[in-house]
């Protein structure tokens with residue numbers, strides 16, 4: 001079940017990429033800016049100019065063939081395909097089937113919250129070249145409060161990722177008053193400073209337009225943090241630990 005395929009993406013991994021959005025996510029981050037990706041079911045988006053269906057079923061083979069058509073272009077510019085969502089690990093069997101058909105012919109990346117069982121995560125990593133791994137909060141109670149789930153499986157999978165040879169970028173969505181604290185960034189740094197396969201950390205500043213699409217799927221955007229506040233891009237603990245940081 002996918003809800004979009006976007007070509008010529010430049011912020012979803014190395015080179016120019018095609019990004020595939022898989023529908024469904026087990027998290028409920030208060031700041032999520034893709035509310036149409038939350039439900040694993042197809043749904044109607046109510047737009048100003050009429051309703052539009054969001055989500056369609058596609059066979060693994062059909063998706064793989066679509067992606068393989070651009071194989072030469074991907075390889076020429078060192079790009080590839082990135083799977084995102086929603087949470088792509090939620091459809092791990094489908095994802096593994098697609099990966100089995102396109103990898104290693106195409107460079108494959110995943111953007112993930114890291115929320116899955118160890119078995120699932122290991123299975124997906126088998127055919128993966130690059131990972132964009134989100135770290136929303138290192139404190140379990142706060143992670144539960146703001147995303148609805150424990151960070152324990154995420155931290156377990158981060159450890160597995162560190163032990164793999166797969167290059168990764170750790171992404172922190174910087175949410176004002178939630179995770180943009182010295183304490184949290186220091187804890188992140190302690191988690192990853194020794195990972196030889198870590199490329200960099202990206203701090204993604206909270207985007208105020210995050211709530212724009214909620215009405216379209218019949219949801220209300222009502223985060224408990226101050227959406228008007230500016231997040232603090234705290235980088236010192238990471239830089240001090242020798243980690244490359246990018247503030248976006």
Ligand code: SF4
Pocket residue numbers: 025026027028029031032033034037085086087113
């Ligand atoms: S993990 Fe991503 S898609 Fe899922 S709720 Fe959080 S921000 Fe939204």
